[in-house]
Amino acid sequence: MSDRLSFIRSDLSQLAAYKPHPGGNPTHPVDRLDTNESPLDLPLELKEKLTYLYQHTLEANRYPDGSHYKLQEAIAEYVVESAQVSWDVTRDRISVGNGSDELIRSLLIATCVGGEGSILVATPTFSMYGILATTLGIRVTTIGRTENNFAINLTQAKAAISNRQQPPVKVVFVVHPNSPTGNCLTPEELNWLRNLPQDILVVVDEAYFEYSQTSVAEEIAQHPNWVILRTFSKAFRLAAHRVGYAIANTDLIQVLEKVRLPYNLPAFSQTAALVALQNRHLLLPLVEETIKERAKMWQALTTDFADKLQVWETRANFFYLRLKNQEHQNEALADLTAKLKTQGTLIRHTGGGLRITVGTKEENQRTLQRLAN
Numbered sequence: 001m002s003d004r005l006s007f008i009r010s011d012l013s014q015l016a017a018y019k020p021h022p023g024g025n026p027t028h029p030v031d032r033l034d035t036n037e038s039p040l041d042l043p044l045e046l047k048e049k050l051t052y053l054y055q056h057t058l059e060a061n062r063y064p065d066g067s068h069y070k071l072q073e074a075i076a077e078y079v080v081e082s083a084q085v086s087w088d089v090t091r092d093r094i095s096v097g098n099g100s101d102e103l104i105r106s107l108l109i110a111t112c113v114g115g116e117g118s119i120l121v122a123t124p125t126f127s128m129y130g131i132l133a134t135t136l137g138i139r140v141t142t143i144g145r146t147e148n149n150f151a152i153n154l155t156q157a158k159a160a161i162s163n164r165q166q167p168p169v170k171v172v173f174v175v176h177p178n179s180p181t182g183n184c185l186t187p188e189e190l191n192w193l194r195n196l197p198q199d200i201l202v203v204v205d206e207a208y209f210e211y212s213q214t215s216v217a218e219e220i221a222q223h224p225n226w227v228i229l230r231t232f233s234k235a236f237r238l239a240a241h242r243v244g245y246a247i248a249n250t251d252l253i254q255v256l257e258k259v260r261l262p263y264n265l266p267a268f269s270q271t272a273a274l275v276a277l278q279n280r281h282l283l284l285p286l287v288e289e290t291i292k293e294r295a296k297m298w299q300a301l302t303t304d305f306a307d308k309l310q311v312w313e314t315r316a317n318f319f320y321l322r323l324k325n326q327e328h329q330n331e332a333l334a335d336l337t338a339k340l341k342t343q344g345t346l347i348r349h350t351g352g353g354l355r356i357t358v359g360t361k362e363e364n365q366r367t368l369q370r371l372a373n
């Protein structure tokens, strides 16, 4: 490519595109347990409501509401309710993105672009931080995690921040609970984040908040350099609509509003997110089901498969596992992933392990059966 398109930045030729989920409805039935979506579509009742709104109130010829006014208000209310936040979360503490992926990119544009900073990530973690940073020419500093519990190696983290590299670390990305490993931030990690200098932005990605029921939202008011990212792609069953949001103090939200595209969120997506929030009593009970299913999976994986699989405790809607006593771990995991695929279960081989989404009861039974095969 670089020979022919010589106008393209040379560093982009090294970069592989994010390999998206095949998407849509596959032609033959498969259990799609590779992207941590909710296993159930929206209830018909809500789809009918959306259909009605599309037919009767949405104006396809008009630009969508570029201020996201109603959605910001509804999200602010949900943030307070869901995480028992005692400070006044108002709509000016919320910015809405085309998926949290867009917000990640906006944060990078606002902080590091132009050689002003690099980012810090502890792997294995969500790959989009590194991918999006690289597309913007931003350097990624990678540190490790402890093998037994995937806690961030804080010695390495502190060294990376104090070594005065050029460009300096300007943003730290953490996921709470982490993907693909399922663990929440530890008290030590939280203290490290609290004590970071104010000129470093702390991004706490709470994509799995509804499953972990733990949030740092209460602390946002005290930290002008913190931002939480959440999404409608997981527990809210709206992955198709691409809606994510950021929670932060007003100054930082204003910067995000400056950086985003003016009409970043289609009208139908805004409506879908609003309807999902207004009807959360119909959607969120499935989270309880998934948590029960997760407990059953944990029981099965740690007893029936105890001699073969190493499984980590998880606070999200997925499990992370590796094979025990396996010298050629990555080859064996690739082989297992391929064999499960042949049997009709898609999982994700990432970060030197396997990530398996908790699906419906039937899907989970098939996962266990197919693993046993």
Ligand SMILES: *Cc1c(COP(=O)(O)O)cnc(C)c1O
Residues within 6 Å of the ligand: 036, 098, 099, 100, 101, 102, 126, 175, 179, 205, 207, 230, 231, 232, 233, 234, 239, 242, 243, 244
């Ligand atoms: C799934 C996921 C997201 C969601 O991204 P969207 O762009 O909102 O779909 C964000 N962060 C992490 C860690 C995720 O796993």
